[in-house]
Amino acid sequence: MLDERRIVTELPSFPDEVTLFQAVGILGTLDRPKNQSQLMERTSIHDPVVRVWALSSLIAKAARVDGNLLVMAMHVARRSAHLRQLLLPRFLSTFRFDLVNKLQELEEASLESEKDLHLKMMEATLQNDYEAQVLLHERLYLMTGNPKHVTDARDIARSRLNWSKALKPMLRAIFTHTEPLQASLIGLLRMLEREDARDQFKLFAQVIRPNEEARLASIYAFAQMHYWDKQYQKCIQVLEKSNALKLTKDKLSILNALVANAYEKDGDYENAAKWYQLQNEALKQKNLKPERYIADLENRAGWPVPKLPEDKNDNYFIMTGFPRSGTTLLENALSSHPKVMACEETSSLIGSIFTAYKSPMSADPDGKNIGLRGVAHRQLYYQNLTRYVNKPDVQAIIDKTPIIGSNIKYMEKIFPSKKYIFSIRHPYDVVLSNWKQDYAQNIAMTAFNDIHTSCVLYNHVMSDWFEVFPGKTDRVYYIKYDELVNDFDAVIGGALDFLGVEWTDEVRNFAENASKRAVRTPSYANVRKGLSLGVQSSWQNFEFLFDEECRKLLDPWVERFEYAA
Incomplete structure (x- = not known):
C-alpha cells in the first residue's frame, strides 16, 4: 500500500520499474503523455492495466515495434489478448513470423475467453460480489x-468497497486518463475524506500540490486539512482567497459544504446556513420537483390492489423511519449479529415497480390485472433483495431503506403482514440533518434542498405511517435514536427479540465492523466512532431556519415522540 518513504517523483527508465503506489509521487507533474518517450515512461509502472493502456498507443504510433518497446510489449502480451491483436498485423507487415508464432502460442495457452469472463461477470453481478466485479473488469x-x-x-x-480496496482501481483510472485529472483527483480525495482516511488524504494533498492541472483539487485538500485541524477560519480563507468559491459555487457543492461545516464548527450559524443553502442550490436539478415525489406516493397509495395471497417470507423485515434518524447505527449493530443480514438501500421495492406493473406478462397481456401485478411486484422485491444476502444460516433479513416508509400505504397492500423496525429521532434534528447533506439527487432527495420542503415531506411520511399504525402494534418495533445511544444493550436486545434471534456480544463490535465496509451513507464516519460521540443534536443552533409554517408541520411530531418543545 501507500508508503510515503517509497514514492517516487520521476518514473525510471527501462528496464527499471515502480509499483502503482510508488508512482503516486508523480501526480504532482502528471499530464497526458504527449510523445512516445513519455508513453514508454508510463510502462515503467508495474501494473497491467496502465501498461496495456500505454502500449496500445505506442504500438499504434511507432514506426517499428522493436527494441525496448518490443520487449515490454511481448512481456505484457502474455496477459493481454488486446495487445496480441494489436501486435499481430505489425509483425506480419515486417515479416516477423517468429514473433507471429509466439503470439499464436500465447493465444493457445490462454485459459479463458471473453465469453467466459462475461459469464463470470454476470454471476458476480447477480451475487453482488463487488471485489470480483472489479477484478473481472480488469481482466476484460x-x-x-x-x-x-x-x-x-x-x-x-x-461506491462499494472500503478505500483500501478501492485505491488501486481509482489510481488506474487516473494514470490511464479516463477523465480530466482534476475530476479524478477530487473523486479520490472525496472518497478518502468520507472514509476518514486522513493520513492517505494528507499524502495525496502534498503530492498533487505542484500540479496546476489539479489546482482546485489541491485547494479543496488543504482547506479540508485545516478543517480537520480545527482551524476553521483558515479553512474558509483558503477557499475564499483562492477564488475557488466564486468559480464553483453553482457547480461544485462540496466546497460550499466544506465552508458551511467550517462556519458551523466555528459557531457562526447564520453564515453556516447561508452556505448550506448554496450547497443545495448547486445540487438542484430543474427536472426534479419535490412535490412530484409526494404526488407519486399518493398515487401509489390509491392503486386498487386487491387482497393478495399470504406472504410467507416472515423472516424478511424492513428497517425504515426517515433518513438521518439513526438507521445506519442501528443497521451496523444488527448486521454484526451472525444470524442477521441487513441489506442496505437496495432499491428493491421502488426499483422493481415499473417492471412489475408495466412490463409484458403473458398472464396479463393488457396490463389490467392489478392483483397479478401486485404479486409480481412482491416476487421481484424478494428476488432482488435476496441477491444481497451473503451470510450462511441467516435467520433474519432486513431491508434497510429509511425513505421506504414513505410508501407505507402502498406497502400494506403488497406486504399486509410485514414487520418493521422504525427509527425515530427529534424531528427538527432529522429535517436539519437532511437539509445539510450533500446528497446525490433523485426525486426523493430533492426535497432536502429546501428546509420547508424537507418539513413538508417529513410531515407527509409520518402522517401516512401513523395513519396505518395509529397505536401499539406487534408489527412495528419503534427505536428512538437517543435511547439507542444511551441504553444500547436494552434497545438492541429488544430489536433482536423482535427479529427472533438471541443476544450475542458481537453486536457491540459494530464500530469495528463498520470500518471494514464502504461508506454508503453520510452517517458512517460517526458510526465508526462507536457510542463515544453520544447523542448528536444541533437543531437549536439553527432554530431561526424554522418559520411558523415549519413549526406547524413538525411540532405535533415533537409532542408525539415526547421530545422537549
Whole structure:
C-alpha cells in the first residue's frame, strides 16, 4: 500500500520499474503523455492495466515495434489478448513470423475467453460480489482494451468497497486518463475524506500540490486539512482567497459544504446556513420537483390492489423511519449479529415497480390485472433483495431503506403482514440533518434542498405511517435514536427479540465492523466512532431556519415522540 518513504517523483527508465503506489509521487507533474518517450515512461509502472493502456498507443504510433518497446510489449502480451491483436498485423507487415508464432502460442495457452469472463461477470453481478466485479473488469480490459472497463472498475470500487480496496482501481483510472485529472483527483480525495482516511488524504494533498492541472483539487485538500485541524477560519480563507468559491459555487457543492461545516464548527450559524443553502442550490436539478415525489406516493397509495395471497417470507423485515434518524447505527449493530443480514438501500421495492406493473406478462397481456401485478411486484422485491444476502444460516433479513416508509400505504397492500423496525429521532434534528447533506439527487432527495420542503415531506411520511399504525402494534418495533445511544444493550436486545434471534456480544463490535465496509451513507464516519460521540443534536443552533409554517408541520411530531418543545 501507500508508503510515503517509497514514492517516487520521476518514473525510471527501462528496464527499471515502480509499483502503482510508488508512482503516486508523480501526480504532482502528471499530464497526458504527449510523445512516445513519455508513453514508454508510463510502462515503467508495474501494473497491467496502465501498461496495456500505454502500449496500445505506442504500438499504434511507432514506426517499428522493436527494441525496448518490443520487449515490454511481448512481456505484457502474455496477459493481454488486446495487445496480441494489436501486435499481430505489425509483425506480419515486417515479416516477423517468429514473433507471429509466439503470439499464436500465447493465444493457445490462454485459459479463458471473453465469453467466459462475461459469464463470470454476470454471476458476480447477480451475487453482488463487488471485489470480483472489479477484478473481472480488469481482466476484460486486458482482453479487449475497452476503457469502459477501467471506469466501471473505478466506479464499483469507490461506491462499494472500503478505500483500501478501492485505491488501486481509482489510481488506474487516473494514470490511464479516463477523465480530466482534476475530476479524478477530487473523486479520490472525496472518497478518502468520507472514509476518514486522513493520513492517505494528507499524502495525496502534498503530492498533487505542484500540479496546476489539479489546482482546485489541491485547494479543496488543504482547506479540508485545516478543517480537520480545527482551524476553521483558515479553512474558509483558503477557499475564499483562492477564488475557488466564486468559480464553483453553482457547480461544485462540496466546497460550499466544506465552508458551511467550517462556519458551523466555528459557531457562526447564520453564515453556516447561508452556505448550506448554496450547497443545495448547486445540487438542484430543474427536472426534479419535490412535490412530484409526494404526488407519486399518493398515487401509489390509491392503486386498487386487491387482497393478495399470504406472504410467507416472515423472516424478511424492513428497517425504515426517515433518513438521518439513526438507521445506519442501528443497521451496523444488527448486521454484526451472525444470524442477521441487513441489506442496505437496495432499491428493491421502488426499483422493481415499473417492471412489475408495466412490463409484458403473458398472464396479463393488457396490463389490467392489478392483483397479478401486485404479486409480481412482491416476487421481484424478494428476488432482488435476496441477491444481497451473503451470510450462511441467516435467520433474519432486513431491508434497510429509511425513505421506504414513505410508501407505507402502498406497502400494506403488497406486504399486509410485514414487520418493521422504525427509527425515530427529534424531528427538527432529522429535517436539519437532511437539509445539510450533500446528497446525490433523485426525486426523493430533492426535497432536502429546501428546509420547508424537507418539513413538508417529513410531515407527509409520518402522517401516512401513523395513519396505518395509529397505536401499539406487534408489527412495528419503534427505536428512538437517543435511547439507542444511551441504553444500547436494552434497545438492541429488544430489536433482536423482535427479529427472533438471541443476544450475542458481537453486536457491540459494530464500530469495528463498520470500518471494514464502504461508506454508503453520510452517517458512517460517526458510526465508526462507536457510542463515544453520544447523542448528536444541533437543531437549536439553527432554530431561526424554522418559520411558523415549519413549526406547524413538525411540532405535533415533537409532542408525539415526547421530545422537549
